[in-house]
Amino acid sequence: MASSSNTRGELYNQILQQTFFILQNEFTLRKVARKKLHVFSIDVALVALGLRTCYLFDAFSVKGSLDIALMNTLQILRTKIAVFNRVVVLHDIVCDQFFFLNVALFLSNRENESETIESAHNMNDRYYNWFVLLESLPRFLPGIPTSTRNLLNSLSGTLSSFPVTNDPYHLLVQLNTPPDITPENMVPFAAILLEYPVAYVPHSSNHNSSSYLSGVELTVFECTLDFGGVDIGIPPDHIFIKFSCPTFLVQLVENTETLADKIHSQLMDKFTGRLESNNIPASVKIRRFQETHDRVAL
Secondary structure, eight states: OOOHHHHHHHHHHHHHEEEEHHHTGGGTTTSSOOOHHHHHHHHHHHHHTTTSSSOOOOOOOEEEEEHHHHHHHHHHHHHGGGGGEEEEEEETTTTTEEEEEHHHHHHHHHHHHHHHHEEEESSTSSSSSSEEEEESSOOEEEOHHHHHHHHHHHHHHHHHHHOSSSSSSOOOEEOOTTTTOOHHHHHHHHHHTEEEEEEEEETTOOOOGGGGGTTOOOOEEEEEOOTTTOOSSTTTOOOSSSEEEEEHHTTTTEEEEEEHHHHHHHHHHHHHHHHHTTOOOOOOEEEEEEOSSOOOOO
């Protein structure tokens, strides 16, 4: 077992290094700062390796069409590293955002979480997602917003139709959105893609986004990977998941456990399980702290 774990650890390191090397030599990315490119290579590799389901591209700007640049980047990665064959570039046309999405992991998440996310009525019932309605006094919703559920079902249907073969998936997937979908509707949808346990839901009557969570103390969660001092190509301060929730909400207690502790435990279970299933010699570290801002970007 130890030999198998070591082998997988070496493979993991090789994939990280190879991803960075390939991106450094990709023509459209040659002018990108080395540090930014390194961070980007880590994030997309974590998706391909199945440790993250999704990554929202916001690392740097490129000249020309971003969708073509990202498709070309993914195509080159696929020709060299097989685990990228099940990664697609997802385009959210409403907000003009691009995600790198692990199709198999997304569909597995949906299968495991769809029932609990639909029927949650209190903290003890919910497996992984809490939806915070951003009113003057933020509050939890009893379940998933209808628009978010419909978007997830639509994406699941599109991805489930892909053939079950060893052939690479399509490079780019356009998210099908109804004409009445607004950028505000996309906020909780993106949060689920990115595996944030807490998803903010902008109130339909609040069109002044500058006031979101103004002056509200937030508890912030940051997740990093600890390789026990071994240099595997990921800086110890590389944050792969970061999200927040109003502190007064995560301090709610049910069955002697605060929501903050429940979220902490669920994050540990989820990502520790993925590390173990891939025999990756690392552990998850979670940092919690409080912040207050004039406004919060959603």
